[in-house]
Amino acid sequence: MSTLKTTLTGYAGYRGREGHWAFLLHRITGLGVVLFLTIHIVDIAFVYFQPALFLDALALYQTTLFGIGEIALIFCVFFHGVNGLRIAYFDMFKPGLWSIEMQRKTTRTTLIIAIILWLPAAVWMVRNILLHNYGIVLFGG
Amino acid sequence: MAATTETVRRVKVKPNYEMIAWKWMRYSAFALIPLVWIHAILQDVVVGVHAMDLGYVAERWASLFWRVFDALLLGFAFAHGVNGLRQVLNDFIHGEKGRKILNWSLFIFWLAIFLIGAIALIGGVNQQFPLE
Ligand code: HEM
Ligand code: HEM
Numbered sequence: 001m002s003t004l005k006t007t008l009t010g011y012a013g014y015r016g017r018e019g020h021w022a023f024l025l026h027r028i029t030g031l032g033v034v035l036f037l038t039i040h041i042v043d044i045a046f047v048y049f050q051p052a053l054f055l056d057a058l059a060l061y062q063t064t065l066f067g068i069g070e071i072a073l074i075f076c077v078f079f080h081g082v083n084g085l086r087i088a089y090f091d092m093f094k095p096g097l098w099s100i101e102m103q104r105k106t107t108r109t110t111l112i113i114a115i116i117l118w119l120p121a122a123v124w125m126v127r128n129i130l131l132h133n134y135g136i137v138l139f140g141g
Numbered sequence: 142m143a144a145t146t147e148t149v150r151r152v153k154v155k156p157n158y159e160m161i162a163w164k165w166m167r168y169s170a171f172a173l174i175p176l177v178w179i180h181a182i183l184q185d186v187v188v189g190v191h192a193m194d195l196g197y198v199a200e201r202w203a204s205l206f207w208r209v210f211d212a213l214l215l216g217f218a219f220a221h222g223v224n225g226l227r228q229v230l231n232d233f234i235h236g237e238k239g240r241k242i243l244n245w246s247l248f249i250f251w252l253a254i255f256l257i258g259a260i261a262l263i264g265g266v267n268q269q270f271p272l273e
């Protein structure tokens with residue numbers, strides 16, 4: 001298991017600043033979304049195989065706990081998407097620009113774009129949870 | 142300090158499986174932006190899970206456009222995600238034998254979940270079930 005330990009201490013101990021954070025966040029968000037997607041394909045497939053179970057799954061998605069998970073999911077989808085575009089763009093069209101300075105700058109821009117895209121969605125989802133689960137009308141009731 | 146000149150040498154490599162997988166991650170990325178973002182924003186933010194039931198899915202899948210959209214989403218997003226998972230696990234699993242087992246396991250995992258999704262997408266909402 002020494003490779004496991006080496007890899008994990010590498011993940012945690014490497015001090016690459018923005019490049020390091022971007023790598024970790026891209027991994028965590030990507031893994032979070034595949035995990036969700038695997039469950040999601042099965043729960044949607046219940047509409048064909050076991051409709052009663054689909055309704056149970058839906059009830060679960062409507063709880064506050066899952067609602068918070070969904071707000072996190074939307075962030076993952078935005079950050080991973082913007083950062084993935086950044087990676088794909090540099091790799092395929094501008095490989096010469098992979099410099100440390102450029103990475104630091106574009107990583108910060110990526111994070112800012114992701115947060116700007118995510119915030120309005122997150123506010124609206126908090127509003128939905130408060131409205132449907134607690135009867136609290138924040139706005140637009 | 143001695144002056145150095147930089148020359149860029151371009152080489153043609155015969156495409157192998159890993160290179161195709163690497164390119165796939167990048168090409169699919171461009172398709173995934175509209176697919177995943179539109180779907181997630183529409184379902185989770187605009188409509189919201191509180192407004193959903195079996196009738197909602199039946200209504201959506203009555204439209205050929207959204208069925209094709211979901212088929213593309215299923216094809217692109219899940220293959221991208223499972224290949225990404227393979228990339229991550231390659232950091233932990235070395236050696237030819239381990240990698241072989243990993244590749245096959247993930248392929249079977251991908252195929253099983255993909256088929257479940259595809260069958261449901263083609264079959265549609267089960268009409269045997271009493272919709273209230
Ligand atoms: C739609 C559902 C959900 C999504 C998309 C989601 C997504 C995520 C993601 C991406 C992370 C970060 C992973 C990491 O740091 O390694 C995370 C962490 C976490 N989630 Fe969720 N989540 C969901 C539902 C839930 C639910 C229902 C619970 C509670 C039972 C939960 C409990 C946690 C905990 C405790 C952590 C922290 C794990 C850690 O510190 O390593 N999540 N979630
Ligand atoms: C929590 C947020 C989400 C909700 C509430 C949601 C809701 C739904 C619903 C109601 C359907 C049924 C068909 C339709 O209405 O078009 C569906 C299908 C689907 N969704 Fe989502 N979705 C969410 C997030 C995502 C994400 C982030 C992805 C991709 C990464 C995704 C991928 C898919 C796929 C592939 C299908 C087709 C499933 C099949 O073929 O059986 N969804 N989703």
Ligand code: HEM
Nearest residue numbers: 027030031033034081084085166170173174222225226228
């Ligand atoms: C929204 C559009 C998306 C874009 C632009 C995108 C882009 C990318 C790119 C370019 C990579 C390769 C990174 C590298 O090799 O350094 C990657 C990795 C990955 N993606 Fe995506 N992706 C998107 C959506 C998704 C979705 C929906 C999932 C989950 C189903 C996902 C899961 C993953 C995983 C697990 C990895 C591997 C992470 C790693 O190696 O650290 N991505 N993505």
